[in-house]
Amino acid sequence: MKKNVLGxxxxxxxxxxxFSSCSDNSSEEFKNDLALGNMEQDSxxxxxxxxMEQDSxxxxxxxxxxxxxxxxxxxxxxxxxxxVLTFEDxxxxxxxxxxxxxxxxxxxxxxxxxxxxxxxxxxxxxxxxDHNAPNPFDFDGNSNLIITAGLNSPAQVETTGLDYYSxxxxxAQSTPYKDGYIEAKIWYEPGVAGFWGxxxxxHRYYDSPQDTGANGKxxxxxxxxxxxxxxxxxxxxxxxxxxxxVAYHYDDGQWSISGGGxxxxxxxxxxxxxxxxxxxxxxxxxxxxxxPSGEDLAGAWHRYGVWKxxxxxxxxxxxxxxxxxxxxxxxxxxxxxxxxxxxxxxNFPGPPNPxxxxxxxxxxxxSLWEPTVK
Ligand SMILES: [Ca+2]
Numbered sequence: 305m306k307k308n309v310l311g312x313x314x315x316x317x318x319x320x321x322x323f324s325s326c327s328d329n330s331s332e333e334f335k336n337d338l339a340l341g342n343m344e345q346d347s348x349x350x351x352x353x354x355x356m357e358q359d360s361x362x363x364x365x366x367x368x369x370x371x372x373x374x375x376x377x378x379x380x381x382x383x384x385x386x387x388v389l390t391f392e393d394x395x396x397x398x399x400x401x402x403x404x405x406x407x408x409x410x411x412x413x414x415x416x417x418x419x420x421x422x423x424x425x426x427x428x429x430x431x432x433x434d435h436n437a438p439n440p441f442d443f444d445g446n447s448n449l450i451i452t453a454g455l456n457s458p459a460q461v462e463t464t465g466l467d468y469y470s471x472x473x474x475x476a477q478s479t480p481y482k483d484g485y486i487e488a489k490i491w492y493e494p495g496v497a498g499f500w501g502x503x504x505x506x507h508r509y510y511d512s513p514q515d516t517g518a519n520g521k522x523x524x525x526x527x528x529x530x531x532x533x534x535x536x537x538x539x540x541x542x543x544x545x546x547x548x549x550v551a552y553h554y555d556d557g558q559w560s561i562s563g564g565g566x567x568x569x570x571x572x573x574x575x576x577x578x579x580x581x582x583x584x585x586x587x588x589x590x591x592x593x594x595x596p597s598g599e600d601l602a603g604a605w606h607r608y609g610v611w612k613x614x615x616x617x618x619x620x621x622x623x624x625x626x627x628x629x630x631x632x633x634x635x636x637x638x639x640x641x642x643x644x645x646x647x648x649x650x651n652f653p654g655p656p657n658p659x660x661x662x663x664x665x666x667x668x669x670x671s672l673w674e675p676t677v678k
């Protein structure tokens with residue numbers, strides 16, 4: 305999804321799997337309680353549709369101080385159990401209402417007039433009163449956000465210069481964070497050519513001199529990409545929805561770790577490592593993520609998570625660790641925020657089939673857990 309200011313170029317791609325763990329509780333009693341909590345989390349992992357329902361019955365455990373600890377069953381078992389929920393939108397709104405403007409913007413930092421990656425959609429900026437194209441947002445009355453992408457009318461094509469409309473929500477003003485676990489529960493339609501939905505994180509300081517991490521890595525981006533299509537002109541394909549590319553980019557996409565390996569400017573090779581010691585190099589990156597069953601990921605609800613700290617980036621599918629970059633020299637050490645959107649066509653998925661549109665992506669929630677002490 306990245307934007308290259310110089311040329312709007314993009315790099316993305318495929319591969320992945322691993323496991324690691326972390327918990328540093330000092331009390332044996334607490335460890336035992338935690339293990340119980342983790343077992344119960346596993347049952348949720350296997351039944352992701354139950355995730356929200358189980359919120360209300362989250363486990364009440366005693367700490368050594370007898371203070372109650374609420375373990376959210378959505379938190380993966382290896383994520384720091386002291387993290388607390390600091391941001392959430394569960395999209396429990398009436399049909400016909402607009403997304404919550406206190407939490408979201410309906411535009412990317414570069415606005416709707418800039419097209420990147422040769423994409424075909426116009427992101428109608430409805431939260432700023434934009435009527436140049438249809439409103440892409442609605443709510444289903446069952447606590448889900450609906451983002452719809454479809455064809456513009458001839459008049460809208462003339463106004464926007466683009467033949468499709470779609471929606472993007474960014475938490476740029478409400479949800480920048482440095483260290484935390486973020487998760488979105490998402491459903492998208494199978495078999496839609498040229499579809500490029502995404503749940504991703506972007507660095508906070510767009511076009512700002514403040515965009516410098518402790519490690520000097522600028523313009524960072526972490527992606528889950530729901531891509532389906534014949535394939536773009538230089539990114540290969542075809543892409544099927546039994547797999548989901550994940551990627552980490554920095555320096556505005558000049559450096560990318562994805563399924564295609566770790567590539568720098570002009571294809572220069574990178575070298576890094578996943579958290580289980582798996583080498584990441586020019587030929588071997590991370591993802592695409594698949595289900596063990598090989599089942600299609602489209603047409604079903606799944607939970608897409610990212611645990612980011614100054615030391616690593618970890619991707620989770622339905623609470624299970626599926627890919628990582630474990631290298632403080634290159635991972636993002638600046639604040640980032642979540643974005644959810646549907647892009648159409650362009651360099652990654654390739655051309656859309658108009659007969660497949662309109663299509664919608666549903667989002668049950670976007671939730672962020674952070675350390676209690678930042
Ligand atoms: Ca919801």
